[in-house]
Amino acid sequence: MHKILVSSCLLGQPVRYDGQSKGLKNDILTLWLQEKRVVAFCPEVAGGLPTPRPPAEINAAKVVTATGEDVTGEFQLGAEQALALCNAQQIKFALLKESSPSCGRNNIYDGSHKGVKVAGMGLTAEKLVKAGIQVFSEEQLPELVSALAIAENN
Structure with a gap:
């Protein structure tokens, strides 16, 4: 049974820049938690940033x-x-x-701090993808379920 790294904020932990969470209520996520497959992680907190903290965006290869x-x-x-x-x-x-x-995973804010999204990946998502880890956003949960099913049937 494969473990899944999950953003802590999606699990209801108040680690986002604004001190809030983006808890994802989903039966499959609940099942994975019960099966102890989920490994919660917040890269921003792990990197030493406080909660709350000023919002940050990627701008010219820097996070500002x-x-x-x-x-x-x-x-x-x-x-x-x-x-x-x-x-x-x-x-x-x-x-x-x-x-x-x-x-x-698929989009980020454009660095202007004006709420504009563009195609792109965050630093953690990009690093994991380059290392061969299959990364999905909360908007791609069905695709993650399918990828896990394929991996577990092989």
Whole structure:
């Protein structure tokens, strides 16, 4: 049975920049939690950022807060720790929060801090994908379920 790295905020943990969560209520996620397949992780907190914290966006390969602070190092550290955790626990699948500068799988904010989304990946999602881990956003839960079923039937 495969373990799944899941963004802590999707599990209801108040770790987002605004001190909130984005708890995902879903029967399959509840089942995975009961089966002890879920490994909760927040790369931003793991990278040393506080909660709450100023919102950050990727701008010209740097992660910068709305107040102009460069937090790229913290985001990179969190991404490295996510990959290390996946390697240590042989995790090959991740369910991450879309649009996050860490976890965004298909889109992120454009760096202007004006609420504009663009195609792209957050630092953690990109690092995991490059390492061969299958990354899905909460908007792709059916695709993750299918990928897990294929992996477990092989």
